[in-house]
Amino acid sequence: MSVRTIRVVFMEAAHADPQDPGTLPEGVAGLRAQLLALALDVTDRDRVTALRELADLTNTISAVQARLISDLDASQRAADDVADIPEDRRRGVVGRVASALRESPRNAQIAIGVAKALVTEMPHTFAALTQGTLTWYRARLLVSETACLSLPDRRTVDRQVCGDPAGLEGVGSRKLAARARKAGYELDPVSAVRRAAKAEADRYVSLRPAPDCMTWLTVLLPVAQGVACYAALKAAAASGVATGDGRGIGQLMADTLVTRVTGQATADAVPVGLHLVMSATALMSGDCEPGRIVGHGPVPAALARRLVTTAPAVASWVKRLYEAPAGLVATESRSRCFPEGLAELITIRDDTCATPWCDAPIRHIDHITPWADDGPTALTSGQGLCAQCNLEKQDRLVQPQVVDDLDGPNRGQPRAPAQAQIRCAPAA
Ligand SMILES: [Zn+2]
Secondary structure (H helix, E strand, C coil): CCCHHHHHHHHHHHHCEEECHHHHHHHHHHHHHHHHCCCCCEEEHHHHHHHHHHHHHHHHHHHHHHHHHHHHHHHHHHHHHHCCHHHHHHHCHHHHHHHHHHHCCCHHHHHHHHHHHHHHHHHHHHHHHHHCCCHHHHHHHHHHCCCCCCCCHHHHHHHHCCCCHHHHCCHHHHHHHHHHHHHHHHHHHHHHHHHHHHHHHEEEEEEEEEEEEEEEEECCCHHHHHHHHHHHHHHHHHHHHHHHCCHHHHHHHHHHHHHHHHCCCCHCCCEEEEEECHHHHHHHCCCCCCEECCCCCCECCHHHHHHHHHHHHCCCCCEEEECCCCCCCEEEEECCCCCCHHHHHHHHHHHCCCCCCCCCCEEEEECCCHHHHHHCCCCEEEEEECCCHHHHHHHCCCCCCCCCCCCCCCCCCCCHHHHCCCEEEECC
């Protein structure tokens, strides 16, 4: 069976009789098995052809997923209507979609929004995705670029940009998004201004781990302010180069950013507060077991030791937390709220939200068994959750359940007990 044949069969399976719930999952599983059974020992010509077919197939699969997500959402809304559940008490399908896609609730929420827009409001874009000529990423860009338009205007842009699939060939993602944006500006200049105002309100700064113990500090700014910041850093770096500083333009711009934001004289003299989790043997005996900086991730043992030993020299403080090989330090409180120290220990232990697939930072410490059900306030019975997951969990506890068997596994469940084996040491 050729890859093209698989794609055709897959599309037919996607439109299988909805009255037979066993057909679609079984058909998809069968197609996957057939794909994995294909002989890969072929000519280079066939390899290239198969790559294109697989790329198209991936897009088709995204379209089928979008259709399933959209239908699931509509079906659940209809069930909520029948059960007469008020709008603010509805559970939605975020948890189920997140669990099925192995994604965070935040990403699932985005996928649901994009799927509904594609299936119900953008038929040409959806058709291009189904035919394989448009990727999920590019379809998502078009949904995003038309999000502020009225439904009739969105449909017009959809037709103008994706009405002719041949017109999508060879068009880069940036150019494609620009086409949709330009068409939207022409149809509704007012919404463009409204969108800009909303985007400005959403400005933020974020920090993400980068390879080799580096980190990405990202700032989303209005365009004029962003350009001004970049120009200022570049000018400062240029004057450094002119005085024979010895550092490159990129290094000078980065160092200038650090010194100006922190007010320190030099970039590497910045006082830092770090939670460093490492084994005692890695600290004392030169063991190679990597340490972990909370909020960043693993760091090589040697770097962790250097952070500890050089901390006073760079006016830093490093709170060292030793992982215990066995035995758990139990901490308990009679209070309903987790005391500051216990909350900090749980945050350090869990690092990110305890919901499966969710990587979001911890914002709340939650009783795994609710306080109202005699859940204790203790290290082993607390978990860190992001704001959205905590809200969802609270909603689940008070809402009536419409369909039981669709829940994803382990929603809101604590992590493996092994990760709770941490002992605190005095700060350096
Ligand atoms: Zn979460």
